[in-house]
Amino acid sequence: MNDDQQDLDSAIHHARVLTWVCVALFVVLDVVGLTASSQSDPRFVLGAFGGAASFLGIIGAGVWWAYLASQRRARSLDDRLDHELGMEDEHDDRREPPSV
Known part of the structure; x- marks a missing residue:
């Protein structure tokens, strides 16, 4: 196996x-957001924005x-x-560019 393949x-492994x-962060932050008692609770904000950010990370x-x-x-x-x-x-298998 050459260096490029490695x-x-x-x-690929890192990705x-x-x-x-x-995915794990998304699940944890959504659970944190769901445990909030109201929308003014900081856990709700953490769950909402953290979940959205981790969802973008998943994509x-x-x-x-x-x-x-x-x-x-x-x-x-x-x-x-x-x-x-x-x-x-x-x-x-690589062709030379045509000379002009």
Whole structure:
């Protein structure tokens, strides 16, 4: 496994962990907000705004995770195509720009 693949796998792991941390934070903050006795209670405000912020974190981390996973799939498809075409060198499938 080369360094690029290890970096990509590490980034996917970080995105996955960040997604689940945001999910857990969202649940905890919503429970805190639900335990508030009224809307003027600071726990309600913490639950409302903290829950909204962590929900945005879930969306952002999930998009990052999906983007990185698609990069991994694209690389594996590219490697498989190179293997089927018999290209061993990674630079053989790259064309030179036309000279003007």
